[in-house]
Amino acid sequence: MRQLSIPGAWVHEPRIIPDSRGSFHEWFRAADLGEAAGHPLGLAQANFSHSRRGTLRGIHFADVPPGQAKYVKCVRGAVLDVIVDVRAGSPTYKRWEGVRLDDTDHRAVYLAEGLGHAFMALTDDACVLYLCSEGYAPGRERGIDPLDAELGIEWPAGITPLLSPKDASAPSLAGAEEQGLLPSYAECEAYYARLRAAGAPVPRVRAGASQPLSPAGR
Numbered sequence: 001m002r003q004l005s006i007p008g009a010w011v012h013e014p015r016i017i018p019d020s021r022g023s024f025h026e027w028f029r030a031a032d033l034g035e036a037a038g039h040p041l042g043l044a045q046a047n048f049s050h051s052r053r054g055t056l057r058g059i060h061f062a063d064v065p066p067g068q069a070k071y072v073k074c075v076r077g078a079v080l081d082v083i084v085d086v087r088a089g090s091p092t093y094k095r096w097e098g099v100r101l102d103d104t105d106h107r108a109v110y111l112a113e114g115l116g117h118a119f120m121a122l123t124d125d126a127c128v129l130y131l132c133s134e135g136y137a138p139g140r141e142r143g144i145d146p147l148d149a150e151l152g153i154e155w156p157a158g159i160t161p162l163l164s165p166k167d168a169s170a171p172s173l174a175g176a177e178e179q180g181l182l183p184s185y186a187e188c189e190a191y192y193a194r195l196r197a198a199g200a201p202v203p204r205v206r207a208g209a210s211q212p213l214s215p216a217g218r
Contacts, residue, residue: 001036001110004097007090008112008192009083010036011099016106025106027073028131033110039195041071041110047130051079051121056146056161058118059084059170063140064183065191067113069133077126078102081109082153084116086144088177089185096153101128114188118146120155142181143170150174 001010012032014025034040049057059082062068072081084096099109101119111117119128143166146153150173155161176182 001032003036004083004099004109006083006085006092006095006097006115008037008115008188009097010110012108012110014106014108027106027108028071033071037069037110037112037195038192040199041069041131042133043131045132045135047132049128049130051126051128052162053121053124053126054159054162055121055126056118056155056163056167057120058082058167059086059116059144059146060118061086061114061116061142061144061183062134062137063142064114064188066134067183067188067191069111069113070117071108071110071131072101072117072119073106073108073129074101074103075127075129076103077121077123078104079119079121079126079128080156081119082117082146083109083111084118084144084151084153086116086173086176086182087114087185087188088182090188091185093185094151094173096151098154112188113191114183114185116144118153120159120161122156122159142176143167144176145170145172148172 001012003010014027016023016025030040079101080098081101082096082098085092101107
């Protein structure tokens, strides 16, 4: 797991093992994520989205606590995945970072509770999986306009964004802040501390212990 420039966000860059049949990689390891985040990912829900080129989903986040942490991977096609720090009071407030997720390099991203998430499909038939720490709760879900000029997210040129009516009518970041919709950085930090205290990271496999099957055995 490689930490991004926004605290609470990481990218997983797996080792891909090709052979004559295709390839194999581990796209999620609880121990690696637990070591990075300081606590295990409590899996409550898994989502799948299928998008045509230009589809722009987000920026989405949820009230903290409990928020909704996400581990995101593109299994077909390619997307530009964007993480936005919408935590009021954060030292990196308003910062965004984009990571290309595709079916070639097989990267995945993790974002902690309170961070905003969006992606644009760069190909037709883009398929994305999300592992979520909490289930969908409409009363706690929030959104911000992904085209907000103040954020200045550099979406790919030459692709017309396709937004849902809900995302198209979402407030700007400044508007969401004025309405008191943004999570507090202090509250997020306190919640992360509670998660770390509640459960230690999943231990790594020790030398001499049983090892996972090799790709040839999968």
